[in-house]
Amino acid sequence: MKPLPPKLTVAEREAANAAASAARRARAAVKVALRASETSIFDVINSASPALQRMRVRELLEAVPGIGKLRAEAIMERAKISPTRRIAGLGRIQLSALKREMAITKIDPKRGLLIVMSGPGGVGKSTITRALKSDPRFWVSISATTRDPREGEKDGVDYYFYNDSKFDQMVASNGFLEWAEFAGSRYGTPKEPIEHWLTLGKNVVLEIEIEGARQVRTVAPEAILIFIAPPSWEELKSRLLGRGTDSPERAAARLALAEVEMASAGEFDHTLINHQVEQLIEELVSLATSHQEAAQQE
Numbered sequence: 001m002k003p004l005p006p007k008l009t010v011a012e013r014e015a016a017n018a019a020a021s022a023a024r025r026a027r028a029a030v031k032v033a034l035r036a037s038e039t040s041i042f043d044v045i046n047s048a049s050p051a052l053q054r055m056r057v058r059e060l061l062e063a064v065p066g067i068g069k070l071r072a073e074a075i076m077e078r079a080k081i082s083p084t085r086r087i088a089g090l091g092r093i094q095l096s097a098l099k100r101e102m103a104i105t106k107i108d109p110k111r112g113l114l115i116v117m118s119g120p121g122g123v124g125k126s127t128i129t130r131a132l133k134s135d136p137r138f139w140v141s142i143s144a145t146t147r148d149p150r151e152g153e154k155d156g157v158d159y160y161f162y163n164d165s166k167f168d169q170m171v172a173s174n175g176f177l178e179w180a181e182f183a184g185s186r187y188g189t190p191k192e193p194i195e196h197w198l199t200l201g202k203n204v205v206l207e208i209e210i211e212g213a214r215q216v217r218t219v220a221p222e223a224i225l226i227f228i229a230p231p232s233w234e235e236l237k238s239r240l241l242g243r244g245t246d247s248p249e250r251a252a253a254r255l256a257l258a259e260v261e262m263a264s265a266g267e268f269d270h271t272l273i274n275h276q277v278e279q280l281i282e283e284l285v286s287l288a289t290s291h292q293e294a295a296q297q298e
Helices: 010-035 042-045 056-061 069-078 092-104 125-132 162-174 191-199 211-221 233-241 248-262 277-297
Strands: 114-118 137-141 176-182 183-190 203-207 222-227 270-273
Touching: 010 042, 010 056, 042 056, 056 069, 056 092, 056 248, 069 092, 069 191, 114 125, 125 137, 125 203, 125 277, 162 176, 162 183, 176 191, 176 211, 183 191, 191 203, 203 211, 211 222, 222 277, 233 248, 270 277
Parallel strands: 114 203, 114 222, 137 203, 222 270
Antiparallel strands: 176 183
16 A cells, blocks of 8 residues: 655645745746747756756757757657656766757758648649649658558658558657558658758648648647648539549548548648649748748747
8 A cells, every 4th residue: 555645734735836836937937048048958957956957858958949849859869868857867978968969950940840731632732742842942741651552652752661560660669740540551750851851941741631630730839730722612522523433422421521621621720722733832832931930030
């Protein structure tokens, strides 16, 4: 039987609550100072304040301008620092590794944006991403899958083709930004190439399903979520039914799914209507530019 926690007097409880509030205020103040570049993470790490020493390393990194959740996670993985590690628990080797990482990590306001593009089936997302692949300002993310390559598909170009063991390893090591199972196969977005291209200043575009977009919003809140909508419901319906290869039951299921997907548009940061691919890409570039300018002014 576990021992019962000690009973506190009213005065002791009030003192504990006051200390906890003071610690939260101290950590909040440090985050503000970091975002304003008025202090450095190593000033915080070297602080004698018990409140700051109990701060999580990941929380500290995420407060640095130019480092979001995704980048903080990548830095900590390379420095072999546990996601739950607190400042007081950093060892000498981990501190040295963190210093090396911060020395080579260029906090560049021109760092690329993580753009998640989703929308209903048949709206033209694949056509848009094919056009973006030839635009030097963007890098279109390549998904991993456990399904077999289809005729003409190349590993590392169309998909990364993983066997089940490799996919399991990636899931276990938190190597995917998001992943899901569909039609008996698994699909996922590897984190490492995304971070590589973001650091080089490319705007990284993920063309994924709506549920995948929700996963990304949770783990990388700095991502910009863009919903691609059709000019009208009638036009989308015409595209879906115009394929002519589906049974009536399958066609009805596609339309029902599209209705559900259209209803999720409000969860996204922006909605772009796909009147014409070239026009939509211009709007996408304009959005990316405005977000980068806003980030530089913060």
